[in-house]
């Protein structure tokens with residue numbers, strides 16, 4: 001143990017006081033205390049601190065382990081004995097001397113404490129100075145009487161007045177019309193105060209606040225900036241506001257993606273395969289080309305792919321390339337700067353910018369002109385573009401899904417579609433089969449449409465009659481699911497019965513289709529035509545092989561020979 005080793009004899013009030021001060025001295029080690037009274041107050045303290053205790057001060061006299069022995073009993077006999085018997089290396093101090101020493105120690109401790117506080121204040125001041133020096137706005141502080149106490153470096157930069165010139169002046173004569181003087185006068189916060197800094201031509205906009213300590217106003221502080229800087233911020237604000245307005249304008253056009261793969265109805269094997277490929281592709285970032293006849297569900301797939309992808313919480317933006325005039329398509333895609341062309345009264349964001357982070361769905365891509373195809377190619381390759389009339393290059397992160405019902409390869413051959421763009425777009429090519437190739441789904445989709453339109457039209461139609469089902473299944477559906485939707489909705493509008501029957505359907509089916517040529521009167525079909533439909537359906541289901549025909553005959557409850565006769569009769 002290093003430090004001065006001290007022992008105390010006599011642990012009454014005086015000894016206890018000394019003990020407590022000694023404990024706080026870093027270089028002092030209390031090696032023991034002594035009192036003949038077991039209940040002496042100082043002994044309790046020592047016991048709690050784990051300091052060795054004795055009731056016989058002789059224990060201290062034959063040891064060389066004590067540097068200073070403090071005698072606090074005040075008894076001459078004890079004092080005398082200690083002086084006589086102590087080892088020469090031990091210094092003895094009586095209680096009075098110890099008290100005096102304690103006073104000195106306490107004073108020194110107080111001094112040290114004050115020094116520490118001063119250092120802390122200096123440190124905080126240093127930090128504050130650094131902060132205030134780095135602030136771009138001018139700061140000026142005055143006391144309650146208006147005497148300027150502080151200005152930061154930005155104050156000098158903005159006004160040209162140095163700290164030496166300014167500090168010590170009175171604000172009521174230096175800048176009587178300024179926010180600081182006003183704040184001191186009114187004792188209130190002042191906002192957006194526009195003045196010239198006293199004695200200069202520098203126009204500033206200021207905010208000032210009272211400085212309050214312990215509930216009392218002791219001064220005020222003003223923060224101000226050049227009006228021109230302020231104007232710049234206002235300009236910036238205006239620009240941002242215009243962008244926000246723009247976004248609001250466009251919000252209506254942002255069709256958040258509505259459909260998921262669950263919305264796509266159908267159990268057809270080919271369709272399920274296509275859905276599985278689309279799900280896998282959805283999880284990558286690859287560009288997808290959706291092919292298929294009109295109304296097969298390409299847009300539905302595009303929505304579902306976006307919803308299934310990691311971008312589902314980001315925008316889904318649709319652009320119909322065929323619906324926008326060529327002259328506007330570029331600005332629609334990439335946006336334009338204010339004044340880029342007649343009518344461009346404000347800056348507009350393009351669909352690519354709006355889709356940033358999400359997915360853009362380019363419908364009817366086959367109808368895009370060659371000039372834009374070149375621009376689109378650059379976006380796909382580099383994910384960057386310029387707004388029409390702009391010079392700044394804008395970077396985006398957009399997943400592209402394109403769709404068309406046209407034969408893109410044929411367009412490439414004809415030279416109306418860029419080959420390089422075609423290959424860029426069809427990284428993943430998904431062809432959605434037409435409805436006539438997934439006839440097994442027709443009734444399933446029709447029934448789900450009946451449920452949907454019952455809700456929309458307020459009807460209670462239960463379903464399709466058997467004959468109506470046969471008609472729907474044998475129709476070619478050139479307009480695919482969209483046509484099926486239209487036919488079912490129209491049929492439901494005119495149907496007053498529980499079921500949809502042929503009479504509700506036929507008038508809406510294209511005459512080119514197989515069944516539309518049937519001479520159907522109301523909901524009656526001639527027997528032979530009905531036979532023909534049933535035979536066709538049976539062969540479709542079981543196939544044309546001998547085995548298939550046997551099964552077809554069985555399903556129609558006729559003999560195989562009758563089946564052959566009928567097939568011959570109808571030339572099937």
Ligand SMILES: Nc1ncnc2c1ncn2[C@@H]1O[C@H](COP(=O)(O)OP(=O)(O)OP(=O)(O)O)[C@@H](O)[C@H]1O
Pocket residue numbers: 263264265266292293294295296297298299300301363404405445481482485
């Ligand atoms: N499998 C399906 N299940 C349910 N509804 C479907 C299905 N396929 C398509 N639809 C519906 O059919 C209609 C046409 O689909 P969509 O608009 O997606 O077709 P498209 O291929 O994009 O057509 P176009 O090429 O004409 O733009 C939509 O109302 C869609 O919801």
